[in-house]
Amino acid sequence: ATRQDIAVASVVGLTRQADAALSVFVRSFRHFAGRCAELVLFVGVDMPIGLLDLLSEHQVTVVPVARSFPFLRADLAQPQAMRQLPESRARELFVDHLPGMVPEKNGSSGIVLFRHFLAEAWLEVAASEPSNPAAIARGSPEESLLLFVDARDTAFGADPFAAARAIRASRSNGAKPPALLLFEDHEGQMIADSPANTYWAEFFGEAFPRTAMGHPVVNGGVIAGTMAGVIQLVRTMRQVALAFEHVGLNDQGLLNFL
Numbered sequence: 001a002t003r004q005d006i007a008v009a010s011v012v013g014l015t016r017q018a019d020a021a022l023s024v025f026v027r028s029f030r031h032f033a034g035r036c037a038e039l040v041l042f043v044g045v046d047m048p049i050g051l052l053d054l055l056s057e058h059q060v061t062v063v064p065v066a067r068s069f070p071f072l073r074a075d076l077a078q079p080q081a082m083r084q085l086p087e088s089r090a091r092e093l094f095v096d097h098l099p100g101m102v103p104e105k106n107g108s109s110g111i112v113l114f115r116h117f118l119a120e121a122w123l124e125v126a127a128s129e130p131s132n133p134a135a136i137a138r139g140s141p142e143e144s145l146l147l148f149v150d151a152r153d154t155a156f157g158a159d160p161f162a163a164a165r166a167i168r169a170s171r172s173n174g175a176k177p178p179a180l181l182l183f184e185d186h187e188g189q190m191i192a193d194s195p196a197n198t199y200w201a202e203f204f205g206e207a208f209p210r211t212a213m214g215h216p217v218v219n220g221g222v223i224a225g226t227m228a229g230v231i232q233l234v235r236t237m238r239q240v241a242l243a244f245e246h247v248g249l250n251d252q253g254l255l256n257f258l
Contacts, residue, residue, distance in 0.1 A: 006147070009149050019048070217252075
């Protein structure tokens, strides 16, 4: 991994029972990704001090998230992101009027889809600081790698950017690789085989064809690709959420739809 490669995760609503899982996530990421890659973690404003010490030890960029708009407040920010988005831009990115878009005090359901919009907003804010890796990444969006990953149930056993790095390698060889990598939830499992994914598909009504129920389940816990590819996916997800603004969508159901 290089300094222009960024991984983003969220633990807003973290409970103390998840402390050990977060420790494994952070330690395994830093062990296999090395010291160059940037790891950004969205946390609640009441994150335990002990966990903050762990995150600092492993060079994690901690981004506190408030429970009300504008969420990424300048008074909560670390030096890496001092500027605050104009209100009009923040409302455009966060679409906080949609069901489920506001982080909840307890639990994580309110952040599942919202975390992707937080990531785009933070990258925009952080890129205003020339020394921030986000500025380097946004300056070369076709070369920089961006990884969205669940933090509560993930442990790395190899370089987190290995799959996405193949994109960069094939481009250097003159090929035209995909800008985005999505992954099956379980090999051979179709949407129709999963009660949860079937339930999420029903939110889309007739817009989700019955034939699509025979497609593999997309794992919403890992999204990888170039900066340009992943951000374009986030913007597409926002458009779909707005098109179905009468229901509360989550990221995995939305990815299955796409």
